[in-house]
Amino acid sequence: RHQHDHVVALYDSGEMGGRLYYTMPVLPGPTFAELLAEIRATGEAVPAEKANAVLDAHGVAPSLLPDEPPPVQYARRIAACLVGVAEALGAMHAEDVLHRDMKPSNLMFDTARRTVVADFPNARTKDQRITGDEEWLGTPAYMSPEQIVPPAAGLEGSADVYAFGATLHELLTLRLPHQGDTVAETLAQVIRKRAPSVRDANPALPRDIETIVARCLEPEPKDRYADAVRLAGDLSAFAHGADIHTRPVGWMRRSVQFVGRNRKVVAAALVVLAAALGYYLTRPARLTLRTMPVGVVEIDGTVMGRTPLSEVELAPGTHSVLVRPSDELAAVFESLTFEVRVDRMEHAH
Numbered sequence: 001r002h003q004h005d006h007v008v009a010l011y012d013s014g015e016m017g018g019r020l021y022y023t024m025p026v027l028p029g030p031t032f033a034e035l036l037a038e039i040r041a042t043g044e045a046v047p048a049e050k051a052n053a054v055l056d057a058h059g060v061a062p063s064l065l066p067d068e069p070p071p072v073q074y075a076r077r078i079a080a081c082l083v084g085v086a087e088a089l090g091a092m093h094a095e096d097v098l099h100r101d102m103k104p105s106n107l108m109f110d111t112a113r114r115t116v117v118a119d120f121p122n123a124r125t126k127d128q129r130i131t132g133d134e135e136w137l138g139t140p141a142y143m144s145p146e147q148i149v150p151p152a153a154g155l156e157g158s159a160d161v162y163a164f165g166a167t168l169h170e171l172l173t174l175r176l177p178h179q180g181d182t183v184a185e186t187l188a189q190v191i192r193k194r195a196p197s198v199r200d201a202n203p204a205l206p207r208d209i210e211t212i213v214a215r216c217l218e219p220e221p222k223d224r225y226a227d228a229v230r231l232a233g234d235l236s237a238f239a240h241g242a243d244i245h246t247r248p249v250g251w252m253r254r255s256v257q258f259v260g261r262n263r264k265v266v267a268a269a270l271v272v273l274a275a276a277l278g279y280y281l282t283r284p285a286r287l288t289l290r291t292m293p294v295g296v297v298e299i300d301g302t303v304m305g306r307t308p309l310s311e312v313e314l315a316p317g318t319h320s321v322l323v324r325p326s327d328e329l330a331a332v333f334e335s336l337t338f339e340v341r342v343d344r345m346e347h348a349h
Contacts, residue, residue: 030109052070060113063077079212084116085107093160097123103167141177142163143163144158144190149293177195208234216231322335322337
C-alpha cells in the first residue's frame with residue numbers, strides 16, 4: 001500500500017510453488033542499532049569527535065555548519081539523517097498505517113545513503129482494534145504509554161512519534177529515555193515518569209534539539225507533534241541551523257501531566273482530604289472510588305468489584321481498603337492500601 005523513498009521498497013509479491021514470497025532490495029546498512037554499537041565502542045561518554053568519525057566512515061553527509069563543536073555537528077547530522085524517516089511516517093499515517101515498532105534496528109542506510117524504515121511486523125491500520133496479546137506488541141523501551149495501557153479509541157500516529165523520539169534520544173545521548181532492570185520496570189517508567197532531557201546527558205546539545213525530542217516524548221499523545229510531517233520540518237530546520245516552530249510544553253500543562261502519571265499518590269491524597277472534609281459533614285457514609293487503570297477493590301477482605309465504585313455504604317468504624325491491579329497489569333502497577341474511618345455515619349470519599 002505504501003511507496004516512499006525512505007521506506008524499504010517492495011518490488012513484488014505473490015505465490016510460487018505453493019510458497020508465498022516477496023522481493024525487496026538488498027540494503028548495505030548498517031542499521032542504526034549497529035551504528036550505535038560502533039559509536040559506543042569508541043568509548044565516548046556522549047557522541048562527539050569519534051562519533052562524527054563513525055558517521056564519516058559510513059558516508060553520512062557532514063554538518064552544514066562545520067564550525068560548531070563536534071557534539072552539535074553530530075546532532076545536526078543525525079537530525080538530517082532522520083528527516084526522511086519522519087516524512088515517511090507522515091505519509092504512512094496519512095494512509096492510516098501505523099508502524100508501531102520504531103527503533104534503531106528498524107532504520108538503516110540504503111545504497112544512496114538514505115535512511116529507510118524497515119521491518120513492519122507490527123504494522124496496523126488505525127481502525128484495527130488492538131486486543132489480547134497484541135496490546136503488548138512493540139519494544140518496551142520505545143513504546144508509548146498508550147501502547148502499554150491502550151486507549152479505548154485505539155492508537156494514533158502519535159505512538160510512532162513517541163517511538164521516534166525515543167530513538168532520537170538514544171542516538172543523541174547513547175542512553176534510552178526509559179530503561180529498567182526488567183521489562184516490568186521499563187514499562188512502569190514509561191507510564192509514570194517523564195523522559196529526561198537530552199541535555200541532562202549532554203549539556204552541549206542545543207536547546208532546539210532538546211525541545212524536538214521532548215515534544216516527541218510527551219506522555220500525553222495530544223501534547224506531541226500533531227503529525228510527523230511537522231516533526232520532519234523541525235528536524236530539517238535544526239539540521240540547517242534555522243529556527244524550529246515547536247515550543248516546550250508549559251509548566252501548567254506539566255503539572256496536569258504529573259497528576260495523570262501519579263494517580264495512585266494523588267488519589268490517596270484526595271481520599272484522605274475528602275475523608276477529612278467528610279468528617280465535618282453530617283451525611284450518610286458512602287465510599288466512592290475511581291482509578292486509572294481499572295482496579296479490583298476489596299473492603300475489609302471482601303471483594304466489592306472493579307472500579308469505578310460509587311456510593312458504597314460504610315458502617316461506623318475503621319475500614320481497610322485494598323485496590324489492586326488486574327492480573328494483566330500486575331507487573332506494572334502496585335496495589336494501593338489505605339484506611340477509611342467513619343464516625344457517626346458521616347460522609348467519606
